[in-house]
Amino acid sequence: MGAALTRYRVIAWIVGVVLIMLVVIGMPLKYGFDNPVVVETIGPSHGFLYMVYLAAAFDLSRRADWPLKRMLAVMLAGTVPFVSFWAERRVSHWVHEARPERAPQTVAG
Template identity: 70%
Template sequence: MGGALTRYRVIAWIVGVALVVLVLIGMPLKYAADEPIVVEVVGTAHGWLYMLYLAATFDLGRRVNWPLKRMLLVMLAGTVPFVSFVAERKVTRELAARLGEQIPEPVAAG
């Protein structure tokens, strides 16, 4: 389960950052400055990455026996800005408590 959780955590953050960039930078540039390049590039990337997010969420949910409703709610978290970050923390804490493990906090490489 540790590998599935790590994959989920990584892709949740990547999808979350891509969505925030898309909404907070790309959309204003597209509609206020008539510059659609960020939306075209980041929007496409987010779409493909979201598919990976769905697969990682399904894999994790299957391994920890989530009910379908829970799995779908976590999957939808990748569609609302900032919610994937909240869902990732909640899932990580819940699974750590369930397993009685200490899951390390993400650390920036330096």
């Protein structure tokens, strides 16, 4: 399950960054300055990357045996700016909580 989590984490960050670029840069340029080049370039990329994100989230949810509601909530996290970053942290916590022997060890000082 570690590889599935890593794949999910990487694509969650990529989708989050691309979505923020689309919303923060592309949309104001398109609607405020009538320059759709960023939306025309990044929009289709985000669509493709979101499909990869859905596949990674589905794969991880099946391996972790999550309920349907949790799986759908994680999948929808890639549609709202900044939420994919929060979801990535929550998902990592859920996976490490379910498998405590695989959680990162902290050094007590």
